[in-house]
Amino acid sequence: MKLLSFASLTVSVALSTSVFAQSPVWGQCGGIGWTGPTTCAAGSGCVVSNPYFSQCLPGSTSSTSSGGAAPTSGAGTCSGTRTKFKYFGVNQSGAEFGNNVIPGTLGKDYTWPDPNSISFFIQQGFNFFRLPFLLERLCPPATGITGAFNAQYLGNLTATVNEITNQGGYVAIEPHNFLIYNGATLTNPSDFQTFWKNLATQFKSNSHVIFDLMNEPYQPTAQVVFQMMQAGVNGVRSSGATGQLILVEGTSYTGAWTWTSSGNAAAFAALKDPNNNVAVEMHQYLDSDGSGTSATCVSNTIGAQRLADATAWLKSTGLKGFLGEMGAGSNTACIQAVFGALCSMQQAGGVWIGMSWWAAGPWWADYFQSIEPPNGAAIASILPQALKPFL
Ligand SMILES: *[C@@H]1O[C@H](CO)[C@@H](O)[C@H](O)[C@H]1NC(C)=O
Ligand SMILES: CC(=O)N[C@H]1CO[C@H](CO)[C@@H](O)[C@@H]1O
Numbered sequence: 001m002k003l004l005s006f007a008s009l010t011v012s013v014a015l016s017t018s019v020f021a022q023s024p025v026w027g028q029c030g031g032i033g034w035t036g037p038t039t040c041a042a043g044s045g046c047v048v049s050n051p052y053f054s055q056c057l058p059g060s061t062s063s064t065s066s067g068g069a070a071p072t073s074g075a076g077t078c079s080g081t082r083t084k085f086k087y088f089g090v091n092q093s094g095a096e097f098g099n100n101v102i103p104g105t106l107g108k109d110y111t112w113p114d115p116n117s118i119s120f121f122i123q124q125g126f127n128f129f130r131l132p133f134l135l136e137r138l139c140p141p142a143t144g145i146t147g148a149f150n151a152q153y154l155g156n157l158t159a160t161v162n163e164i165t166n167q168g169g170y171v172a173i174e175p176h177n178f179l180i181y182n183g184a185t186l187t188n189p190s191d192f193q194t195f196w197k198n199l200a201t202q203f204k205s206n207s208h209v210i211f212d213l214m215n216e217p218y219q220p221t222a223q224v225v226f227q228m229m230q231a232g233v234n235g236v237r238s239s240g241a242t243g244q245l246i247l248v249e250g251t252s253y254t255g256a257w258t259w260t261s262s263g264n265a266a267a268f269a270a271l272k273d274p275n276n277n278v279a280v281e282m283h284q285y286l287d288s289d290g291s292g293t294s295a296t297c298v299s300n301t302i303g304a305q306r307l308a309d310a311t312a313w314l315k316s317t318g319l320k321g322f323l324g325e326m327g328a329g330s331n332t333a334c335i336q337a338v339f340g341a342l343c344s345m346q347q348a349g350g351v352w353i354g355m356s357w358w359a360a361g362p363w364w365a366d367y368f369q370s371i372e373p374p375n376g377a378a379i380a381s382i383l384p385q386a387l388k389p390f391l
Contacts, residue, residue: 113131132175158203
């Protein structure tokens with residue numbers, strides 16, 4: 001369906017979801033971009049062929065959606081058996097801003113999320129927030145990452161964590177440092193293990209806190225990054241924080257589309273958590289170079305395409321995946337591409353346990369991926385058409 005305007009879109013959606021519409025035997029009943037009927041004529045059932053095509057086959061019973069009715073919006077219909085995300089929400093950006101000013105001044109160089117923004121997403125039905133912070137502000141360079149935490153920054157981090165978890169949300173705290181601290185690459189697993197033991201100690205009694213060990217490493221090899229992440233997992237668990245989810249990230253900006261070519265697939269297959277509650281976090285943008293800096297998406301199917309290899313790897317290893325960052329422009333191709341990406345994730349048999357949009361935050365202004373209420377660019381169409389259908 002060609003999207004002409006928001007108003008015509010709303011009308012088409014209302015028509016396509018009419019309870020009377022049925023596809024004939026052998027007719028299409030679903031797939032990315034499909035906006036026609038999703039139920040089948042008597043004697044046939046809707047069977048998923050692939051993410052792009054479901055068909056009414058005679059004598060078949062429809063594959064049922066474990067997540068309720070098939071998600072449908074102006075961006076398409078997601079038919080077939082789905083597993084909902086356990087964790088679903090947005091990044092809440094701000095405390096990592098101004099990373100060229102250390103420690104920086106609160107309110108000038110960096111900020112903390114707006115409590116109203118957190119409440120907005122909770123009320124919409126989301127339950128997950130990824131909360132970036134800056135390592136140099138938490139651990140002043142004078143004493144290093146194994147030294148004492150800055151009390152005020154830790155206090156602000158803790159207040160934001162509590163703001164989220166008091167409303168029933170989950171929060172992933174993550175050093176937004178690309179595995180670089182005070183100008184130098186972090187490569188000492190023992191220090192990283194100590195850092196995570198110390199930080200997890202602060203939050204081990206809050207079951208809704210998730211430990212996201214490091215944002216987007218890109219300099220070291222996959223094997224070096226894997227060793228750091230494994231040390232971080234061990235550090236968290238040695239604090240006594242045994243019940244909470246841990247997220248690890250790979251090299252090459254933890255990109256899903258490069259998961260194999262970067263060496264991450266080979267290295268991270270060996271990941272071990274003594275408490276068996278770890279997931280591999282990946283990021284995926286939909287513009288030509290995958291950086292999330294352009295509002296133009298490669299195609300309306302690029303989301304599902306770029307995730308397919310990672311999904312297959314997750315299935316083959318038995319590890320769980322978490323799409324910690326996805327962002328795109330608010331145009332027809334991108335909205336459909338995001339819808340298709342989330343559809344393919346929920347159709348993957350539960351290997352993807354979570355997803356969060358990049359990004360909310362009070363200081364994004366007119367950034368094309370901002371989902372900060374009330375007027376962030378992604379609020380008007382990405383939110384209702386490509387994210388909320390998958391709640
Ligand atoms: C951050 O800490 C400062 C100093 O303790 C405090 O005045 C401010 O209200 C805190 N802000 C948040 C969001 O916790
Ligand atoms: C695509 C995108 O916005 N990526 C951002 C992830 O976060 C870092 C730090 O805030 C930014 O530098 C990236 O541009």
